[in-house]
Amino acid sequence: xxxxxxxxxxxxxxxxxxxxxxxxxxxxxxxxxxxxxxxxxxxxxxxxxxxxxxxxxxxxxxxxxxxxxxxxxxxxxxxxxxxxxxxxxxxxxxxxxxxxxxxxxxxxxxxxxxxxxxxxxxxxxxxxxxxxxxxxxxxxxxxxxxxxxxxxxxxxxxxxxxxxxxxxxxxxxxxxxxxxxxxxxxxxxxxxxxxxxxxxxxxxxxxxxxxxxxxxxxxxxxxxxxxxxxxxxxxxxxxxxxxxxxxxxxxxxx
Amino acid sequence: xxxxxxxxxxxxxxxxxxxxxxxxxxxxxxxxxxxxxxxxxxxxxxxxxxxxxxxxxxxxxxxxxxxxxxxxxxxxxxxxxxxxxxxxxxxxxxxxxxxxxxxxxxxxxxxxxxxxxxxxxxxxxxxxxxxxxxxxxxxxxxxxxxxxxxxxxxxxxxxxxxxxxxxxxxxxxxxxxxxxxxxxxxxxxxxxxxxxxxxxxxxxxxxxxxxxxxxxxxxxxxxxxxxxxxxxxxxxxxxxxxxxxxxxxxxxxx
DNA sequence: ATAATAAGTGTACTTAATACACTAATTGAG
DNA sequence: CTCAATTAGTGTATTAAGTACACTTATTAT
Numbered sequence: 153x154x155x156x157x158x159x160x161x162x163x164x165x166x167x168x169x170x171x172x173x174x175x176x177x178x179x180x181x182x183x184x185x186x187x188x189x190x191x192x193x194x195x196x197x198x199x200x201x202x203x204x205x206x207x208x209x210x211x212x213x214x215x216x217x218x219x220x221x222x223x224x225x226x227x228x229x230x231x232x233x234x235x236x237x238x239x240x241x242x243x244x245x246x247x248x249x250x251x252x253x254x255x256x257x258x259x260x261x262x263x264x265x266x267x268x269x270x271x272x273x274x275x276x277x278x279x280x281x282x283x284x285x286x287x288x289x290x291x292x293x294x295x296x297x298x299x300x301x302x303x304x305x306x307x308x309x310x311x312x313x314x315x316x317x318x319x320x321x322x323x324x325x326x327x328x329x330x331x332x333x334x335x336x337x338x339x340x341x342x343x344x345x346x347x348x349x350x351x352x353x354x355x356x357x358x359x360x361x362x363x364x365x366x367x368x369x370x371x372x373x374x375x376x377x378x379x380x381x382x383x384x385x386x387x388x389x390x391x392x393x394x395x396x397x398x399x400x401x402x403x404x405x406x
Numbered sequence: 407x408x409x410x411x412x413x414x415x416x417x418x419x420x421x422x423x424x425x426x427x428x429x430x431x432x433x434x435x436x437x438x439x440x441x442x443x444x445x446x447x448x449x450x451x452x453x454x455x456x457x458x459x460x461x462x463x464x465x466x467x468x469x470x471x472x473x474x475x476x477x478x479x480x481x482x483x484x485x486x487x488x489x490x491x492x493x494x495x496x497x498x499x500x501x502x503x504x505x506x507x508x509x510x511x512x513x514x515x516x517x518x519x520x521x522x523x524x525x526x527x528x529x530x531x532x533x534x535x536x537x538x539x540x541x542x543x544x545x546x547x548x549x550x551x552x553x554x555x556x557x558x559x560x561x562x563x564x565x566x567x568x569x570x571x572x573x574x575x576x577x578x579x580x581x582x583x584x585x586x587x588x589x590x591x592x593x594x595x596x597x598x599x600x601x602x603x604x605x606x607x608x609x610x611x612x613x614x615x616x617x618x619x620x621x622x623x624x625x626x627x628x629x630x631x632x633x634x635x636x637x638x639x640x641x642x643x644x645x646x647x648x649x650x651x652x653x654x655x656x657x658x659x660x
Numbered sequence: 661a662t663a664a665t666a667a668g669t670g671t672a673c674t675t676a677a678t679a680c681a682c683t684a685a686t687t688g689a690g
Numbered sequence: 691c692t693c694a695a696t697t698a699g700t701g702t703a704t705t706a707a708g709t710a711c712a713c714t715t716a717t718t719a720t
Contacts, residue, residue, distance in 0.1 A: 184436050185437055221434045222510065225512050225519075226512060227511045228521065254505065256481050256523070267476070338698080354680090356699085360677095381695080382687070382695085383696080385699090592667080593667075614708090615707090615708080633717070634717075636664085636716075637667040637717050638667080639668090
């Protein structure tokens with residue numbers, strides 16, 4: 153019970169007079185807590201994740217997920233937002249961000265005890281394309297999730313969990329739209345699904361499912377067509393959320 | 407990247423000679439990390455959660471989820487197991503335990519920064535019934551999740567998230583069996599679903615769904631019947647797991 | 661014997677999932 | 691200018707799953 157009787161947490165704030173002083177600060181050495189991000193996007197018909205190259209030991213020279221420490225006065229969700237902004241330069245934009253899982257094996261960081269709360273982010277294709285692709289000093293690159301280098305720490309496992317979460321949510325929630333521009337053709341949408349699920353989907357059945365389901369998910373954009381060396385394609389847009397259960401899993405909780 | 411360059415975590419273990427000593431231990435004050443447990447069971451046709459009464463400020467006299475600090479050398483899953491054993495006395499038994507969500511608002515504990523990794527546990531009805539129902543000095547009681555007292559900290563929110571997770575998993579995974587004894591009648595199983603989902607389910611359609619689905623979930627126990635002041639009922643048992651995706655959500659990951 | 665209780669079965673209807681083949685509108689090459 | 695190439699878009703039949711609803715059966719208690 154954490155905040156329960158049996159010798160509470162170490163004190164840090166000015167002592168609250170209402171709190172009995174029976175704490176034993178030395179008894180519970182505190183771990184470091186970090187947030188690691190699995191930032192996903194679709195580029196060149198591929199699902200990609202943003203990785204940074206480690207300059208320092210341990211795992212120097214290997215690639216790792218971006219992340220950083222939780223500051224003492226910020227919520228972990230704020231940490232995730234801040235890291236996302238720092239890493240991608242996307243400050244104000246509405247990027248989908250969801251808590252994934254907390255990894256806390258004692259030896260996952262060889263230096264000291266580090267518990268990490270992993271988040272995943274979905275960056276629309278058009279947004280990720282106009283990002284600085286590693287203009288910083290540090291090497292930052294998009295990698296295909298299907299061709300990852302060896303990753304530092306337990307980050308390969310974290311990416312794996314993120315992939316499974318995204319695939320599973322694809323069936324019940326409209327998160328695919330968070331990887332697409334505002335307007336998209338049916339083929340683009342189907343491609344996104346195929347890339348994420350890593351298998352083919354029947355064209356007609358896919359569009360039937362998207363369009364004729366009672367809980368309307370997408371709608372055509374009036375008078376919006378895409379032309380090219382082929383028959384013009386209708387543009388669609390995502391219909392507002394909030395009509396259905398957002399996959400009661402671990403959703404975008406506060 | 408946590409474990410990445412920019413001024414790493416404070417040191418604690420004997421210095422690793424391979425690690426540059428550019429850390430700034432004072433820069434990232436560390437939060438306390440706890441595990442809180444939502445321990446659920448079915449009793450008297452009701453879904454119940456185990457709560458403990460707080461003896462100390464803050465929230466003295468209020469009820470709270472059981473929980474405790476993550477020790478420096480144990481994984482968070484081990485913390486959850488240990489707390490579960492301490493709170494219920496169930497040491498070796500195979501109790502379902504799954505990570506729920508991590509709550510990290512800076513002010514959720516008024517004393518100091520505490521990040522809590524919430525887990526939920528499902529205790530079979532027959533097991534929870536033979537527990538010490540608060541024989542300890544501390545007051546420990548089962549409460550109906552539908553009639554909770556006011557809870558300390560953000561624990562009401564945690565219970566709410568747990569309920570939503572359990573309900574959602576009920577549709578895709580056989581977690582209901584973790585709340586039932588090894589052998590059970592169809593009516594008991596349906597009752598469990600009804601209690602958790604808080605709505606009625608059609609008798610015939612329920613048993614059809616349980617029995618005739620391709621991915622077989624339950625099977626009759628040969629020559630096992632329950633008698634009573636009514637027609638005898640067939641006993642069923644859960645068929646081994648592993649045949650289907652365990653709800654790729656946040657499942658029982660390592 | 662019979663009433664009460666809960667177990668168990670059958671059937672028809674609606675809706676979703678899947679498999680599969682054709683038609684339509686544009687551009688670019690010759 | 692015609693035709694090939696390319697991608698968009700439509701239709702239909704089959705199978706499986708979900709839902710609604712009513713009757714029969716086997717036991718115990720009186």
